[in-house]
Amino acid sequence: MPRAILYSGTRNASSWAMRAWLALRAADCDFEEIVVDIRRPQRFANLDRMGVISPSGTVPALVVGDRTIFDSLAIMEYANDMVGGRLLPTDPLRRAQARSLMAWQHSGLSRICARISFESAFYPYKRSLTYEENAEASRFFGAIEPILLESGGPFLFGEPGLADFMLAPTALRLLRHDADTAKWPAARQWMQQVEAHPLVHTWMDEADREPAIWYDDYLVPDAPIDLYKSSRGATVCDPPR
Ligand SMILES: N[C@@H](CCC(=O)N[C@@H](CS)C(=O)NCC(=O)O)C(=O)O
Numbered sequence: 264m265p266r267a268i269l270y271s272g273t274r275n276a277s278s279w280a281m282r283a284w285l286a287l288r289a290a291d292c293d294f295e296e297i298v299v300d301i302r303r304p305q306r307f308a309n310l311d312r313m314g315v316i317s318p319s320g321t322v323p324a325l326v327v328g329d330r331t332i333f334d335s336l337a338i339m340e341y342a343n344d345m346v347g348g349r350l351l352p353t354d355p356l357r358r359a360q361a362r363s364l365m366a367w368q369h370s371g372l373s374r375i376c377a378r379i380s381f382e383s384a385f386y387p388y389k390r391s392l393t394y395e396e397n398a399e400a401s402r403f404f405g406a407i408e409p410i411l412l413e414s415g416g417p418f419l420f421g422e423p424g425l426a427d428f429m430l431a432p433t434a435l436r437l438l439r440h441d442a443d444t445a446k447w448p449a450a451r452q453w454m455q456q457v458e459a460h461p462l463v464h465t466w467m468d469e470a471d472r473e474p475a476i477w478y479d480d481y482l483v484p485d486a487p488i489d490l491y492k493s494s495r496g497a498t499v500c501d502p503p504r
Contacts, residue, residue, distance in 0.1 A: 278432035
């Protein structure tokens with residue numbers, strides 16, 4: 264069979280691609296990667312071209328032989344299947360718990376991700392989280408704290424697995440925005456573990472070297488706008504749709 268091809272996205276813009284990439288790498292899958300530039304304005308033409316490969320016209324997409332797996336969650340499950348399921352807990356109830364967390368993330372995670380873009384995790388200046396954002400983050404921390412206490416960590420179900428990789432971009436958004444974790448020490452430790460994971464570190468290191476992708480609605484009070492715009496050849500864009 265020809266080598267699989269992962270169509271991923273710009274490192275500091277594609278949290279979905281990051282998840283698929285992490286799972287494939289954790290499963291030691293052999294694949295070639297093609298990074299699709301999803302920054303505006305070229306985003307639209309490039310995603311149109313993705314439509315030839317993938318019915319959803321999105322990244323990530325994994326082409327294996329003559330088939331395309333065109334959703335991050337499906338790619339993650341495929342990676343897990345390739346290693347006999349070892350990236351999910353063996354106990355059926357815990358496995359279902361891991362999948363619940365993954366499904367929660369996949370369906371928006373109570374709008375945390377819509378409010379705090381992945382791109383903003385790479386800004387040299389961060390705004391404070393709002394009351395609502397901290398409340399949503401607390402709901403998330405409150406859900407994972409008992410899971411971590413039960414497993415004993417350092418990852419959600421002990422060893423690093425799909426649930427950790429699925430939630431990694433959220434952990435990084437929250438950690439880098441200094442979300443309030445006073446009541447959730449295990450959750451804070453978990454976010455730090457996720458950040459320090461070698462695969463996450465590799466992705467983030469590359470992402471940190473990309474020019475920042477600023478959204479006009481992300482304003483840090485008192486920070487000079489010129490500083491945003493001059494930082495690292497920044498790309499200034501409309502808010503995400
Ligand atoms: N449910 C999809 C979502 C993928 C997604 O939205 N990817 C973004 C880039 S990170 C994209 O390609 N968006 C283009 C669009 O939605 O038209 C997945 O999990 O793979």
